[in-house]
Ligand SMILES: Nc1ncnc2c1ncn2[C@@H]1O[C@H](COP(=O)(O)OP(=O)(O)O)[C@@H](O)[C@H]1O
């Protein structure tokens with residue numbers, strides 16, 4: 001594994017009103033690595049990665065990308081660092097079609113500066129053809145799509161723009177078993193392309209199968225980071241529930 | 252990721268299936284519904300008035316009465332699409348009207364030493380008014396976008412503020428008569444005449460056909476399905492027929508002999524025997540058409556428009572996609588302010604003077620026009636042509652009822668009921684089609 005981490009989240013803290021949603025959390029991520037984030041609902045996983053994606057501004061702590069300190073104050077900054085995010089809520093504009101959502105904020109334009117819907121639909125057809133060959137609803141608003149189709153639009157958006165760092169917040173929540181398997185394959189493929197991936201998932205088996213390391217959070221605090229091969233699923237569940245690392249496995 | 256239900260696979264496959272005549276045209280059903288409603292209203296009033304409703308003269312009046320509200324309604328579409336509201340448009344119209352009236356009758360004369368009737372007066376006044384309107388709109392947008400004060404509150408305050416700022420600017424006086432060039436934007440005092448109206452009709456028809464053709468070619472270039480050529484041609488023919496019919500009606504409205512006599516006299520000439528002339532397309536209507544065109548292009552073909560609709564559909568998603576939604580709010584309200592000023596030109600020019608109650612209750616008419624035209628208050632949905640049709644439908648109802656002799660209070664009752672009914676129909680329609 002490379003010497004410099006792709007991403008370092010150091011001592012990140014953020015509070016909402018009285019709630020310390022993330023409390024002094026430190027995690028890093030190497031290129032070609034998948035780091036799972038585990039924890040109960042409300043543990044602070046989404047909030048933590050939203051500091052990296054620019055959706056929230058952390059109260060304290062620092063973010064380093066390729067060893068250098070990064071200022072991420074909004075989603076545009078994150079995109080400039082090639083950070084792409086699949087949000088738990090998918091963050092799709094329901095009234096727009098798949099292509100408009102895929103290119104939202106980064107529209108292709110014609111020479112006259114007008115948005116080039118034809119080119120965008122054409123690109124969308126290409127990328128969806130790879131991700132989800134059955135997808136055909138290119139001219140309907142995404143509100144007319146099934147949960148799985150919507151999820152695949154969100155995934156397509158994250159992978160289309162040559163991300164170096166990919167954040168996936170419960171990407172398989174709305175998917176059936178077969179579709180979940182396709183996401184797993186995609187993660188393996190992206191890993192080979194040397195992306196770094198933060199994967200938030202509730203399923204410890206899935207995390208053990210897909211991730212290299214797992215970071216467990218409870219009540220905003222980091223319980224520990226472990227290599228998934230050093231622990232059993234029961235160990236991981238223990239960390240999630242009891243908030244204690246098993247003896248001698250800290251990575 | 253794969254669809255478990257492959258039945259949607261054929262959804263927009265190149266059409267192998269046979270489709271009905273109407274389906275092949277791929278017309279916008281909501282647009283058709285509104286045009287249908289408008290035609291029904293026109294026909295009913297035409298019968299009730301014994302054919303007076305659809306005379307060239309009345310159609311001419313109807314269009315020039317609609318322009319001011321319709322121009323503002325196109326801006327209100329953007330405002331409502333982004334889940335805001337603007338209650339201050341009528342008052343802002345009054346203030347910008349006051350600014351322009353004062354500029355052309357006093358301020359510019361004092362500053363530049365122009366005398367009344369100077370050819371630059373109207374244009375400088377219009378520029379000043381547009382600037383003032385845009386500025387006020389931008390400030391509204393700043394208060395809403397950056398300081399997070401609800402649009403309802405900012406513009407409710409604005410409704411009171413600008414109505415009365417207008418009053419102070421003129422000391423409560425009626426200002427007029429306005430500059431002659433300025434009055435050309437009012438309707439009857441500025442029309443294209445027969446020849447230029449037909450030139451317009453031809454240019455507009457050619458442009459429409461070209462737009463249809465180039466859209467088709469782009470689709471084909473990407474290998475996307477297109478409608479059959481005959482269907483495309485039918486749509487084109489219908490639009491051209493509508494343009495020609497409209498211009499034919501307007502050019503059939505002849506200028507009364509006494510008006511012609513007066514015009515000739517003013518030029519020191521004598522009206523030749525048997526000379527006739529028609530009004531044709533009013534400049535104000537031409538202005539509305541241009542506004543509709545530009546606003547439609549903004550809505551559909553620019554990043555700004557894409558961001559407006561995305562923000563309306565899901566503000567969080569827009570923010571997370573890197574869209575600066577605060578600045579977007581400033582832009583939307585600045586456009587609204589600009590359009591209020593443009594409407595003020597038309598409204599005050601039509602009256603030929605500025606009065607303090609100009610634009611009173613226009614905020615309600617403008618919002619109603621946008622909503623009747625299919626703009627959803629829940630955000631994310633609305634069309635420019637819909638808002639204009641909405642304005643036209645409301646004006647038709649009002650004028651029609653006035654012609655039939657319905658009392659003014661009852662006219663308002665009907666318009667109010669129609670507003671509610673239109674929204675109800677829209678809700679039912681959306682439920683049926685599963686359209687959001
Ligand atoms: N925008 C917000 N405003 C207020 N509280 C928030 C906000 N976002 C998250 N929280 C709170 O922070 C805590 C962590 O939430 P979250 O990060 O969504 O958890 P997880 O993703 O691990 O389920 C929760 O208590 C949640 O209520």
Ligand SMILES: [Mg+2]
Pocket residue numbers: 045046047088169
């Ligand atoms: Mg979460």
